[in-house]
Amino acid sequence: MEFRRHIGITGRALKGWLIAASYDALAVGLMWLVGLEMIRVPWAPVWALSGALLQFVPHFGPVLALIPPALVGLFSGGFDRFLYVLILYAVIAVCEGFDNSLTTTPFPGSYSTDIV
Numbered sequence: 545m546e547f548r549r550h551i552g553i554t555g556r557a558l559k560g561w562l563i564a565a566s567y568d569a570l571a572v573g574l575m576w577l578v579g580l581e582m583i584r585v586p587w588a589p590v591w592a593l594s595g596a597l598l599q600f601v602p603h604f605g606p607v608l609a610l611i612p613p614a615l616v617g618l619f620s621g622g623f624d625r626f627l628y629v630l631i632l633y634a635v636i637a638v639c640e641g642f643d644n645s646l647t648t649t650p651f652p653g654s655y656s657t658d659i660v
Contacts, residue, residue: 565599565600568599568640569596569597569599569600570596571640572595572596572599572606572636572640573592573593573595573596573599574592575635575636575639576588576591576592576595576596576609576613576632576636577589577592579632579635579636580592580613580629580632583617583621583625583628583629583632584621584625585613585616585617585620585621585625585629586616586620587616588613591609591612591613591616594609594612595609595613606633606636606637606640610629610630610633613629614626614629614630614633617629
């Protein structure tokens with residue numbers, strides 16, 4: 545196989561991954577926004593945007609996205625709001641895991657990148 549063909553296949557695979565990851569980040573950001581607005585956490589759009597952007601960071605991104613809204617919830621609404629933010633995070637993690645188990649098995653991104 546020649547080099548140009550490899551580059552073309554790799555480019556299409558990366559484009560497909562970026563599109564799938566962007567849809568995932570958008571869905572997570574919308575879930576953060578709706579949930580944080582319902583809980584009345586200050587600066588909810590900022591935390592939702594950061595949550596969406598941190599979806600691109602593997603493993604640690606979603607956890608890092610939890611810290612600011614949880615702390616703001618704790619200091620602005622007490623322990624109850626802090627717990628609600630933790631519950632929201634758990635719901636988002638379960639929804640995201642369920643979505644990924646349906647669409648990306650057996651390899652992450654395989655439905656959009658033709659890896660399998």
